[in-house]
Amino acid sequence: PHSRGRAVFDKTSGFLGAPEDAVVEINPLLRLPKGARRGYALLPPLLKVLSDQGRQTWESEAPRLQPDSRALRYMKRLYKMSATKEGIPKAHKSHLYNTVRLFTPCSECKHRHRDLMKGDIHSVDLLFNLDRVTALEHLLKSVLLYSFDTSVPISSSITCVCHLSVKERDFSSQVCPSGSHSIAFSLHFEVRKRKWVEIDVTSFLRPLIATNRRNIHMAVNFTCLMGDPQQNTKLENPINVALVPPSLLLYLNDTSEQAYHRWNSLRHRRRNPGRPRQRNSPLVDPTGDKGKENSQGKRASRRRR
Amino acid sequence: DENLGEAPATPPYNLSEYFKQFLFPQNECELHNFRLSFSQLKWDKWIIAPHRYSPQYCKGDCPRVVGHRYGSPVHTMVQNIIYEKLDSSVPKPSCVPAEYSPLSVLTIEPDGSIVYKEYEDMIATKCTCR
Numbered sequence: 001p002h003s004r005g006r007a008v009f010d011k012t013s014g015f016l017g018a019p020e021d022a023v024v025e026i027n028p029l030l031r032l033p034k035g036a037r038r039g040y041a042l043l044p045p046l047l048k049v050l051s052d053q054g055r056q057t058w059e060s061e062a063p064r065l066q067p068d069s070r071a072l073r074y075m076k077r078l079y080k081m082s083a084t085k086e087g088i089p090k091a092h093k094s095h096l097y098n099t100v101r102l103f104t105p106c107s108e109c110k111h112r113h114r115d116l117m118k119g120d121i122h123s124v125d126l127l128f129n130l131d132r133v134t135a136l137e138h139l140l141k142s143v144l145l146y147s148f149d150t151s152v153p154i155s156s157s158i159t160c161v162c163h164l165s166v167k168e169r170d171f172s173s174q175v176c177p178s179g180s181h182s183i184a185f186s187l188h189f190e191v192r193k194r195k196w197v198e199i200d201v202t203s204f205l206r207p208l209i210a211t212n213r214r215n216i217h218m219a220v221n222f223t224c225l226m227g228d229p230q231q232n233t234k235l236e237n238p239i240n241v242a243l244v245p246p247s248l249l250l251y252l253n254d255t256s257e258q259a260y261h262r263w264n265s266l267r268h269r270r271r272n273p274g275r276p277r278q279r280n281s282p283l284v285d286p287t288g289d290k291g292k293e294n295s296q297g298k299r300a301s302r303r304r305r
Numbered sequence: 306d307e308n309l310g311e312a313p314a315t316p317p318y319n320l321s322e323y324f325k326q327f328l329f330p331q332n333e334c335e336l337h338n339f340r341l342s343f344s345q346l347k348w349d350k351w352i353i354a355p356h357r358y359s360p361q362y363c364k365g366d367c368p369r370v371v372g373h374r375y376g377s378p379v380h381t382m383v384q385n386i387i388y389e390k391l392d393s394s395v396p397k398p399s400c401v402p403a404e405y406s407p408l409s410v411l412t413i414e415p416d417g418s419i420v421y422k423e424y425e426d427m428i429a430t431k432c433t434c435r
Contacts, residue, residue, distance in 0.1 A: 065417030072353070075411055075419045079354045082421065083409035087355035089423045098423040132414050260407035260423035 068104050070147050071247050074196065075102055089260060097140050098259050099252040103128045105245050128216045128248045130209065134256075139209050141251040144199040144220070160224040161186045164204060166217065198249070209250075220246065334365035334375065334400030336432050353419075354411040360428055367398045367434035375433045376403060403433035 078100060083089055089098075105126040144164075165182035183204050208216055255261075340359045343349045349356070369385050371377040381398045388397040408427035412420055 065413075065415070067413055067417050067419050071419060075421060076354065079409065079411045079421055083355075083423075085355075086359060086428075087408045087410070088428070089407055089409050100421040102419045104417065129416065132416060132418055132420070254422065258424055258426075260425040262423075 067102075068247070071102050071104055071145075074145065074147075074247075075100075089262070095140075095251075096253055096262065097251040098262065099137055099254045101133060101137075101250045101252065102145070103130065103132075103248045103250070105248075124220050124222075124245055126216075126218050126220060126245060126248075129214060130216060130250075131214055133209070133250065133252070134254075135212075136256040137252040137254045139202070139206055139250060140253055141200065141202045142205045142209070143249040143251070144201055144246040145249050146197045146199065146246045158224055158226055159186065160222055162199070162223075163219075163221040164201065165219050166208065199246075216248070332365050334363060334367050334432050334434050336402075336429060337362050337364050351413045352410060353413060355409075358408065358427075361402075361430070363400045363402050363429060363432035365400045365432075367400055371398065371434045377434045381434055398434045400432055401435055402429035402431065403435075404429075404431040406430050 081090075106129055161184070163182070163184045183201075187199065205216065338359065339362050340357055342357050343352045344356075367375070367381075367385075369382070369389075371381050371385075375381075377398070384395065384398055387395045405426035406428045407423050407425050409421065409423050412422070414420055
């Protein structure tokens with residue numbers, strides 16, 4: 001019920017939401033009333049395991065597409081940075097996302113026009129299918145993730161000019177007319193050990209994702225040269241930046257009940273701070289205590305002066 | 306204990322020990338470790354991380370006086386009294402989780418995309434009697 005535009009019961013963002021290819025035959029006694037399903041996406045697959053029929057279909061689960069190995073490596077690294085060994089989200093994280101989705105392009109058409117004077121021009125058509133993003137997952141940030149081929153030496157300084165455009169335009173929305181569907185930018189970076197580059201395309205993709213676009217079709221043109229114009233190093237030696245088509249990373253805030261809401265636990269901790277409440281000050285605002293303390297401190301110092 | 310010359314027919318009754326069995330039951334309500342591997346459930350093909358999951362569980366007897374120790378509401382004690390004194394068909398309080406911690410999971414979706422998601426209330430961290 002959380003999938004956009006569809007009322008499919010088992011296609012949810014809940015834990016154990018797959019394998020959805022398995023036939024679901026839940027004992028009528030175990031079925032939840034319709035109104036209760038919305039917040040209980042965890043239950044159907046758990047019920048499948050518990051029911052006798054579920055056990056059989058569980059074992060004959062349909063095979064699923066295997067992800068790209070580079071993408072898998074990146075997400076494993078993200079997992080290690082985000083969670084402890086026991087799998088508990090790390091407490092020091094200040095971000096608001098509780099979901100990160102990585103999509104590899106469905107199809108791409110590569111056009112390469114080699115021009116040694118101007119650098120390596122690499123044009124790629126990318127199609128991303130965002131069916132797995134549910135209506136309750138709100139976009140916070142979107143990133144194109146590139147990896148370099150191994151021929152680029154580490155600590156190389158690279159300057160790229162990029163042009164990003166959406167292939168199809170959506171004129172269906174009367175309320176929000178289509179904004180800019182192409183952007184051009186230049187970026188400069190140093191090649192590090194892991195050779196990943198993340199390009200923030202949030203402002204570019206947000207209007208498309210907000211209008212529930214299932215398929216994002218874009219063209220990306222990259223022209224990259226080694227060197228840094230700000231350091232007055234000569235731009236030369238064209239490099240093949242994107243042998244591997246980029247992946248699309250979406251940082252999302254899942255607002256469904258089963259997702260972990262970090263701000264909820266922070267608010268709970270602030271309400272029970274463990275330190276005594278100051279007598280002469282108003283109640284500490286859980287969302288703005290830092291600002292109030294600063295302003296009170298400033299007033300106190302002004303009085304002293 | 307005034308007849309010092311005679312040996313007592315029965316050993317002196319230790320009231321402290323007698324009452325302890327009520328206040329501090331032997332198998333008291335507490336958190337127990339339980340760890341499972343997703344391969345046991347044959348979910349390891351689509352759950353990449355973590356490899357193991359420790360949901361934990363609560364088990365044990367609830368004392369008659371719960372209040373402060375387990376953070377139980379007063380109703381728990383009332384239900385205990387009802388069970389003992391009035392109607393034994395009313396269930397006595399049970400040892401259940403009171404607090405949970407979340408779990409981060411990395412999974413492969415059917416379309417081959419990869420998702421990192423943080424789920425709430427996946428690991429029991431504290432028990433209570435309710």
